[in-house]
Amino acid sequence: MNPRVSVIVAAYNSPAELDMLIASLDAQTLPQRDFEVYFVDDGSTDGTLARLNAIAKSRPNYRVESIPNSGWPGRPRNVALSQTDADWVFFADHDDYFFPDGLRAAIDFGDSVEADVVHPKETVHGWRTPGWDSWREQLSSLETWRAQDVRCITPHKLYRTAFLKRHGIVFPEGRIRLEDFSFNAEVWARTDRVAIFAQAPSTSG
Incomplete structure (x- = not known):
C-alpha cells in the first residue's frame, strides 16, 4: 500500500534544528x-549525509538520496x-517541525473534501506569517482567490501527488x-480545489 503522504x-549542511524536525515526525499521531520521509541531500560539504543515513537506519519509513x-x-x-x-506530498525545510497531529488532521481533511491542495495553518517564530488571515476560517474549497491566500506562497502545504504529476x-x-x-503560481492556475485547514496548526518554522 502506498504511503498516505x-x-x-531538501537538505544541505543541515543545522542542529534537524533533530527537532526528526523528533516531531517521530511524535506524529499518523502511524x-x-x-x-524523503530526504534529498544536495551535495552537503559537512557530515549531513552521514547524519541522515544514521537517522534513516532505525526508521524504515525514511528514504535518503544524495545528488x-x-x-x-x-x-x-x-x-x-x-x-x-x-497520495500526498508535503515539502518541509530541514529546520521546520510538525505539531503532533499535524499530518493526520490535514490529510484527513484533504481527503474528506477531495482537495488537490490543503493550505494548513503555519506558525513562524518571531514574526507574523504571511497569509495568516487565510486561517481565520476552515474552508473546503476557495470560491474566489483572496489576497491573503496568494500572499502565503511557502511550499508548506499538502499537494495531491497525482494532481502535480498530471500537470x-x-x-x-x-x-x-x-x-x-513559480511553483504555487502553476498550482493555483490549474485547480479550483484548494482547501484551507484552519482548525489547528500543522507546522512551524
Missing part, C-alpha cells in the same frame, strides 16, 4: 507506516517528487530566488 525535505550540489531547493524537491508514490508541476531548478512563487 511523503514529507519531502509511521502511513507516511514516508550533486544544485545550490537551491528546487532540484532536490523535484527528485523526490518524481520518485514518490504517496507536470515542478519547482524551477537552479539559483532562482523565491522558487515557491
Whole structure:
C-alpha cells in the first residue's frame, strides 16, 4: 500500500534544528507506516549525509538520496517528487517541525473534501506569517482567490501527488530566488480545489 503522504525535505549542511524536525515526525499521531520521509541531500560539504543515513537506519519509513550540489531547493524537491508514490506530498525545510497531529488532521481533511491542495495553518517564530488571515476560517474549497491566500506562497502545504504529476508541476531548478512563487503560481492556475485547514496548526518554522 502506498504511503498516505511523503514529507519531502531538501537538505544541505543541515543545522542542529534537524533533530527537532526528526523528533516531531517521530511524535506524529499518523502511524509511521502511513507516511514516508524523503530526504534529498544536495551535495552537503559537512557530515549531513552521514547524519541522515544514521537517522534513516532505525526508521524504515525514511528514504535518503544524495545528488550533486544544485545550490537551491528546487532540484532536490523535484527528485523526490518524481520518485514518490504517496497520495500526498508535503515539502518541509530541514529546520521546520510538525505539531503532533499535524499530518493526520490535514490529510484527513484533504481527503474528506477531495482537495488537490490543503493550505494548513503555519506558525513562524518571531514574526507574523504571511497569509495568516487565510486561517481565520476552515474552508473546503476557495470560491474566489483572496489576497491573503496568494500572499502565503511557502511550499508548506499538502499537494495531491497525482494532481502535480498530471500537470507536470515542478519547482524551477537552479539559483532562482523565491522558487515557491513559480511553483504555487502553476498550482493555483490549474485547480479550483484548494482547501484551507484552519482548525489547528500543522507546522512551524
